[in-house]
Amino acid sequence: MKLEGKVVVAQGGGPTAVINQSLVGVVLESRKFQQITKVYGAVNGVAGIINEDFVDLTQETTNNLEQVARTPSSALLSTRDKPDEKYCKEIFNVLKAHDVRYFFYIGGNDSADTVRIVNENAKKSDYEFRAIHIPKTIDNDLVLNDHTPGYGSAARFVAQAFMGANLDNRALPGIYIGVVMGRHAGFLTAAAALAQKYPDDGPHLIYLPERAFDLDRFLMDVKEVYNKYGRCVVAVSEGIQDENGTPIITKLKENIEKDAHGNVQLSGTGALGDLLADQVKTKLNISRVRSDTLGYLQRSFMGCVSDIDQYEAREVGEKAAQYAIWYNVDGSITIQRTGFYSVNYELRKLEEIAGKTKVMPDEFINAAGNNVTDAFKFYARPLVGSGFPAAHRIRAPKAPKILHNLRERACE
Amino acid sequence: MKLEGKVVVAQGGGPTAVINQSLVGVVLESRKFQQITKVYGAVNGVAGIINEDFVDLTQETTNNLEQVARTPSSALLSTRDKPDEKYCKEIFNVLKAHDVRYFFYIGGNDSADTVRIVNENAKKSDYEFRAIHIPKTIDNDLVLNDHTPGYGSAARFVAQAFMGANLDNRALPGIYIGVVMGRHAGFLTAAAALAQKYPDDGPHLIYLPERAFDLDRFLMDVKEVYNKYGRCVVAVSEGIQDENGTPIITKLKENIEKDAHGNVQLSGTGALGDLLADQVKTKLNISRVRSDTLGYLQRSFMGCVSDIDQYEAREVGEKAAQYAIWYNVDGSITIQRTGFYSVNYELRKLEEIAGKTKVMPDEFINAAGNNVTDAFKFYARPLVGSGFPAAHRIRAPKAPKILHNLRERACE
CATH class of the missing domain: 3.40.50.450 (Rossmann fold)
Structure with missing residues (x-):
């Protein structure tokens, strides 16, 4: 009936x-x-x-x-x-x-x-x-x-954001830290990896809530990439925690707001990105350090x-x-x-x-805990849909120098 | 020859x-x-x-x-x-x-x-x-x-960002502050106004470097909009200054970075948005206050x-x-x-x-100095190009209440 x-x-x-x-x-x-x-x-x-x-x-x-x-x-x-x-x-x-x-x-x-x-x-x-x-x-x-x-579209936004941030950072080199939404699961932050095309493309480092975040280790990672490429693009989940499960954001910000569920406010503030940027500036002595917090655009950007x-x-x-x-x-x-x-x-x-939370499986995270694997990219790529943009580079050959060669010859 | x-x-x-x-x-x-x-x-x-x-x-x-x-x-x-x-x-x-x-x-x-x-x-x-x-x-x-x-595409990004932020803020009401690039000229921040479709759409307030920013006035403005709509979306230029030309961001942040031109760093930090959000939270006693700094995505977002x-x-x-x-x-x-x-x-x-800077003409800014005029919208609209998206709302009629009516009758 x-x-x-x-x-x-x-x-x-x-x-x-x-x-x-x-x-x-x-x-x-x-x-x-x-x-x-x-x-x-x-x-x-x-x-x-x-x-x-x-x-x-x-x-x-x-x-x-x-x-x-x-x-x-x-x-x-x-x-x-x-x-x-x-x-x-x-x-x-x-x-x-x-x-x-x-x-x-x-x-x-x-x-x-x-x-x-x-x-x-x-x-x-x-x-x-x-x-x-x-x-x-x-x-x-x-x-x-x-x-x-909802994930596929947000992942697409994050990927396209990092695609642009990487191009920007390549043009004007330095350290770029992009903070992505995600309290316990790193899937959205991991989507930043879909921005990579060329081997030296960022994000070069990806930090997820699934792995304990260690500030010294982070600084070492950034320094290594910076020494190699002269720049570094980092994707960080807003939910990164230390080995005791304490959100990194609480380590610096006083009067953290909590919601009805007792969760600390992670989104709608640039505090985490600014903290990490300050650490890189002061401890690695790198001058051009920028952080963006992708914020609410990730879930509601029109278009x-x-x-x-x-x-x-x-x-x-x-x-x-x-x-x-x-x-x-x-x-x-x-x-x-x-x-x-x-x-x-x-x-x-x-x-x-009901009430259960899935996190990134181990096979999606690299051994060092600072990036994702190809298995993740294979998993996530179809979800961002068709017409996914790709960046293109100039491939023209170098032109010969004249003055520098003259100068070198003069010094011989 | x-x-x-x-x-x-x-x-x-x-x-x-x-x-x-x-x-x-x-x-x-x-x-x-x-x-x-x-x-x-x-x-x-x-x-x-x-x-x-x-x-x-x-x-x-x-x-x-x-x-x-x-x-x-x-x-x-x-x-x-x-x-x-x-x-x-x-x-x-x-x-x-x-x-x-x-x-x-x-x-x-x-x-x-x-x-x-x-x-x-x-x-x-x-x-x-x-x-x-x-x-x-x-x-x-x-x-x-x-x-x-370069302006038209960045303006389109800003408009689409505020279009989404307004929809998000409408679904989960509170105060939303979006910080937009622009040191001396407010054109890019003003583009947030292109996000408006319905009369109650945000951004409800727009603050530009062309007008002196007064914190108390800002708080009064926000309160007025909040009382009217139960929410408020604000677009703020990163370059807003007080009546003496001092950038507002320097009023809160110590150790401000300066570039080769002697300009203080405005972009690549969420500090200004966080400052304004804290002020709204503490002085207006509104609980849900969020700020996003649109950051480098404005000039390099792919797509x-x-x-x-x-x-x-x-x-x-x-x-x-x-x-x-x-x-x-x-x-x-x-x-x-x-x-x-x-x-x-x-x-x-x-x-x-060479070396000269144009700012927003007076006819593009409202008398109160907290929004733009239709003249600006008419000027800017063609620049964001074709296929500009539009948000749509449910227009279905309200359904009659049953229990509330019963309760009211019981109280008579």
Whole structure:
């Protein structure tokens, strides 16, 4: 028997360049089913559900939805609320009051946990209800997924940023330190490696949260590269930690802000990059040292997106609607790689994904812990999509000197 | 009579996304003339001339030159050297020794001055010599030019960055401060305004070096916007100064680095953004305050370019070669606007451009000094080129509340 009722879709956590593709995938696919009475969007994620702040997406034009799909950041707006049991019960009460039978939440592992608890409330109440978590995170840190929607586009931005930074640094040599988002997983920072084309191209060094960061070792690494190339481009994850797991950023900055989850603020400040730059300046005595913190552009820059990422983000939304409405099952949509390059989508149990974090596997990190391997590049390259740009160099031969040769001859 | 000899082309100062278009314009156009015996590129700008570090671009393939033209940053590498009289004399000696009769220098107003002095040396020596300055700067601060090559692409990057930052800030509200390059001229920071589409879109406030920056006034402005929209996106020029002309960044940071020109280091650090964010946090007591410093991505990001900027950068290179080789005259190429949108190129005297700085005209800045006018937007919009992206919003109607209405009725 077909389960008749409303759909609610919401977006949670940090925005991505393709999170609206998933939203539009859910909406367009849900609207095809006769048993769906309305498709609601919750404004500001789960907070919007609590406040019954819904928009009726049944009345949105397909044309505008397609435009929204190509717009970065969460079109339904987002929230940093991390619902506890009580909050989830309230979510369920609202959904039930509105005769919502299908709940789709697009987000990371915290969002998967919210979906899980809301679903448990439905079961306890014997309320027929389908709940699906749709993956989204630029951090690429969801378990059981080959990768996550949002990562490919952010990775492309980071790669293109380092491609340009490397060219800039080559023209005006010195040390360049680029700080990349990523609290526990280094996937996004690692994507900087996709910028390399020629053997002397940066980033020459890549530091990830998966390996303990040692300041002296870092300085030695930079010095070695600088001695070799006369310049050095470094990619650093904002989440780098010392051997005790203490974030490096806390070592210098007082009054560090903490969020509702107790995490220290890593993004939205240039402090880590400035600290490392100061260390290189003072301890290695190199004059031209620059740091950039790539910041929020990584997840929301307008006009740098991976087409592969777009397609997949759309499809996880579509598949979510199909699983819930057609097959009448709950779970979390995952992406499985089936070829070079092809994927399939599988539904996994919510409790298998919820609250868990994936980090870079050892085979993606070099032995010295200061760069990535070719295995990582092979893994990540398809995800940044087609039309990936490449830098080109002048290859003309050197012209003969005249005055210097005359001077040399005069000295003989 | 045709002046036979070599061409030398060089690139100086900070790279741009289209500086190689000008280089390739010079090379391809010069190679068409029979009297040109060789086309040399000086590696590392004027420093490469002193060191006779030339590559023979006569032997470069046209195909590779076209690829290089689309690559950001200076393909011949650059220099921060600011030649004095003695340095310029040495440049001239090298050029003469190599039978160079045509010298093209792509750069800002300092580079124009170098061209001027080298040319004076040639005149004093009765050496037949043509010298042309080709404009380039993301700062858009060359006098007698409607705008400069490099600005349009950098402006596009800044606009797209703020477009995304505004969407992100709308999804997760708070204060966002984006710091943009520009020491004396605010044109690039002003380009953030091109990100606005809907009336409540950011940037809501724009601070330029052309107006004295007052911290208390800034905080009042931010508070006003925050009270109105529950969020605020701010664009700030790195070069903002107090009423005495002291850069705001020097007010907080000790041991400020100065370059060979005596300028304090503004770029390659997140210090200014962090200072302003701290002020907002502590004095306005707003919790979610983030700052990004757009950094070197503004001038070298791979894959964000204005086609208009590309065409014009190519043409100023071509025109330079035509003026010098065909018409046998010296000067600085300038861009004149002749329609909406069309341009023409005029040759002006080197001394009219050299060492001078253009800033934003008053009509481009609002009376309060915290935003730009429509006149600026009308001026800048064509420069960012075609295919400029636009953000789209959900326009679906609100759905009726159920529980909240029940609660209200229960309270009656």
